[in-house]
Amino acid sequence: MATTETNDPLLQEITGPTPAQMLRKRVFGHQGLLIGAGVLGVLLFVAIFAPLLAPHDPYAQSLMSRMEPPVFLGGSWEHPLGTDHLGRDYLSRLIYGARVSLMIGAIAALISGVIGTAMGVAAGYFGGRVDMVVTFLINVRLAMPVVLVALAVVAILGGSLQVVIVVLGLLLWDRFAVVMRASTLQVRGREYVAAARAIGASTPRVILSEIMPNIANNLIVVVTLEMAHAILLEAALSFLGLGVQPPTPSWGLMVSEGKNMMLFEPWMVLIPGAVLFLLVLAINLMGDGLRDVTAPENRS
C-alpha cells in the first residue's frame, strides 16, 4: 500500500485483504501443510478410484505365484510390488487397503468428533454442573487404556470393519471434548457473545453462529490428529488379529501376515508399514499446518 493523498480516510484501510484472502495466502506459504495435503490428496484419490487403479483383484489368490518379490527386487511388472503368501497382488491389496484406513480414520473421527464436540462445547458454554459432569466423564475416559478396552470389546463382539469403526469412534472423543471445552471457555467470554445474547439470540444460535465458527480451527486440528490416531489403532488391532478380518485388505493385517516372513522377505512388512507411515505423517503435517495458518486470524 503506497501512501496516497486521499481525502477518504477509510479508503486505505478497507482495501486491505479479507480474512479469506489472508488465509489463502498463509495456506500457500506453508510448505508442511501443502506437502501433507498433497500426499493425503493422492492417497484419497487412490482410495476412491481403487477399482480403476488396482491392476488385479485384491482377493484373487494364485497359489502358483506366491511370494513373488516386487519389481525392484527382481520381480516382474505383472506384480509390481510382488504377491503375498496366497499369491494375491500386493499393489492391489495396498490400494484397497487405503480405503479401509481412510474410511476407519474418517468415520471414527466423525463419530468421536460429534460426541466430543457436543460434550466439550456444552461444558464450556454452560459451565457449572454440566461442566462438572463432562469433566468427570473425560477423566473416566482418560483412565481407560484405549488399546486394552478396544481389544476386549473386539474380542467379545468379534472383529469386523464396522465393529472397529464404532469402537474407535466411541473411544477417541476425549481430546475433542478437552480441546473444545477449553476453546469454548475462551470464546464464550468474548464480548461479541455477550452482544449476541443481549440482542436476544437464542442459545443454539449463539453456539452455532457465534461460537462454533471461532473454534472450528481447533476442531479441524483435532480431527486430523484423531484420524491419524484411529488409523494407527486400526492397524495395531488388525496386526493383533482383532481388527479387520481377513481377507479384507488392511495395511495392519498385511504387516501382520508378512511378519512370519520378515527375516526372509522384509519387504512384505516394510511396504505396508511405509505406506501407513506416509499416511499418518501426511495427516499430521496437515494438522500442524492447519493449526499454524488458522491460529493468528483473530489478531490484528
Added chain:
Amino acid sequence: MSPETSAPVLELRNVTKTYRVKQGIFGKAKPLTAVNDVSLSLPRGEVLGLVGESGCGKSTLAKILLGLETPTSGQVLIDGKEILAQDRLSLARRIQPIFQDPYSSLNPRKSIFDIVSLPLRVHGVGDPQEWDRKVREILDIVGLPARVMNTYPSQMSGGQRQRVAIARALIMKPEIVICDEPTSALDVSVQSQILNLLGDLRREFGLTYLFISHDLAVVEHLATRVAVMYLGRIVEESDVAGLFDEAGHPYTQALLKSVLTPEPGLGVPDTQLGMAYPNPIAPPSGCQFHPRCPVATDHCKRVAPRPVETARGRVECHLFDPQSPMHDAKVA
C-alpha cells in the same frame, strides 16, 4: 425538562447480586456481593455516568440490565415494567449494549453486514432486502460508508469497529444504551469522535444512556447525572454539576482529585486513599470505605451510613447525615 420526558425509563429498586465464590476445591463457598442494594432511576433522555474502580460492580450492574445476569433480589423496571417478566426479545428491543473493546465485541468470522444485521435476523424483522436497506441506513448514521458491509472486522481500525458496534446496538432503535467503557480502548483522537457521535445520536434518537467509565473527565463531559459506586453500593448520586462542583462523599472527592488533566505544573495529586481496594469477599465493617477514608472515625468503623437525600441527589456518608454524630465534623 418537560414533565412527560422526565418519567424514569429505567428504574432499579434495591437490586442486589450475590455470587457464591469457592476458594480452592474443598473451600466453603463464600458470598460475594457484587451489587449491593442499588436503587437508581434514570429519566428518559438523560445520561447517567456510572463511575468506580475495577471490581466495584459496575459491569455486573450492566449485565443485570442487559438480562445477562439475574439479580439475587430487587427489581429492575423499564418503562415501569419488570424486566424479569419480559421475554428475551422484547428486552433486547429496549436496551442494547456497547462494549469496551471493539476488538472483542465483533465476531471476527462475520462480515460487517452479518454483524450489524444480526438483531434484525434474530428478531425476524423484514426480509433480506429490508435488512440491506436498514444496514445501509444505520451505517450512514454512524458515519461509515455502505461499502464496508462486505468487509471483516480485522480490516478495520478500532474507531471504525466501535462505530460498527454502535450501529449494531442502534439498528433496532432501542430506548436505552448501556455504554460500558466505550472509548477506553481507543486512541485519544478517535475517542473524541466516538464521544461526539454518542452525543449526536442521543439528541437525534432521544436515547437514554448508562455510561460506565473510569475516566471522570469523559463522564463529566457527557453525563447529565453521575453515580459513584464503591464495593457494590452507590455511595453518591447527583446531577453532574453537583457532583463535579461540590462533591460530597470523601470517595468521590478522592476520585475527582485523581483525575489528571493536561495542565502542566500541577504535579501528581495525592489522593490520600490508602492503596488497596478491599477484598469484596470480606468487605470492611461499618462504612465500607472507612479503611481508605482520610476522615474516618471509630463511628464509621462500626456503623454503616444510610443514604441521605441532598438537594441534588443522594449520598451515603455520616458526614451528611443530620442524625449521625459525625454530622458536625463536616465543617472541620
Added chain:
Amino acid sequence: MSKPLLSVRNLTIDIPVGSGTLHAVRGIDFDLDRGETLCIVGESGSGKSLTSLAVMGLLGNNIRRSADQLEFDGTDLTTASPRTMRALRGGRMSMIFQEPMTSLNPAYTIGDQLVEALLLHKPVGRKAARARAVELLEKVGITAAESRLSQYPHQLSGGLRQRVMIAMALMCEPELIIADEPTTALDVTIQAQILRLLYDLGREMNMAMILITHDLGVVARVADKVAVMYAGELVETGPAAEVFNTPSHPYTRGLLRCIPLPGKTERGSELGTIPGIVPSLVGDVHGCAFRTRCPYAEAACQDTIPMHGDDSHEFRCIHADGKRHAEEEVPA
C-alpha cells in the same frame, strides 16, 4: 552543560513486512539528563514503544535499528556487545512494562524475583539482597514487606504488582528507567499513586526516566520534557509547560482539543477531532506524515519538513508560525 546521560540522534527502526518495509520510526533525536523525566506521547502505531525497546536493545531479531548516535553515559549502544547490553539492562537501565501480570514470572515468589534481579548484576550476598528487597518494597509503599516476599504475583492486586515491578526495576539503583504505559492497566486512583511514587523516587534517586504514554494528563503532570510522536516521527519536543501552553504542531493542538477539560470544556459540547487515520508506513514514506489529517496541509507538506522553534522547544512543520495558531485555537 554537562554531557547528557542518554543521547539519541537519527534513530531509525525498520520492520520488514510481507509487502515491503515498515518505516516504524524515522530519524528521531532526543537527549536526556540525569534526574530528568522525558515523556514520549503518541497514539497506537506512533512508534513510541519501539523507541523505548530500541534504547534497551530489546527489539526483535527481524527489526532493523540504526542510529547516528545512541549513547548511554559514554557507551555506544549501537556497537555494544550482547554481553555489555545484558549488564546494562536491569543494572544501569531498567524497564517497567504496562501489564505487571505478564512481566512477573508466576512461578516464582516476589522475593525470589527481586533478589534475582540484584544478584544478576551486583556482587552481593543473598541476605543483603533480601534486605534491599524489603527496603524497596517499603519504599514503594507496600505494607508488611517482609511477608510479601514469599507471596506469588497472582496473590497481589494490580496496583501492588505494579509497585513490585517498580521495586524490581529499582533493585540495582538504575540511572535510567523506561516505563512503558506503567499505569494504563490501573484504576485512576491507583494511577495517581503510582505516578506520584515514580515521580518522587526519580527525584530522590536522581534517576532519568522515559515515560511512554498516550495519556496527555499523565504527561502534563510528570514530564520535564515532552516528545510528541506521530507515525514514527517526533513532531514536537520541548519543556512540558511550553508544549502544553503553546502547542505548535497541528497534531499536538489537535490532540489537546480532543480531550474534555473539566471546568473549561463546556459539558456536552462537541469535542475537537482529528479526522482520518494514520497513514501506512510501508514503502516510500516522505514529507509530513500528518498531512493527510492536517487542516493546514499544503502541497509543500509532501517535501522535506524543516524543524522550527528554538533549541528547547522544536516542532516539525512547514508553518513556522505554529505558536500563533496555538494562541488562536487553544483557550487559555
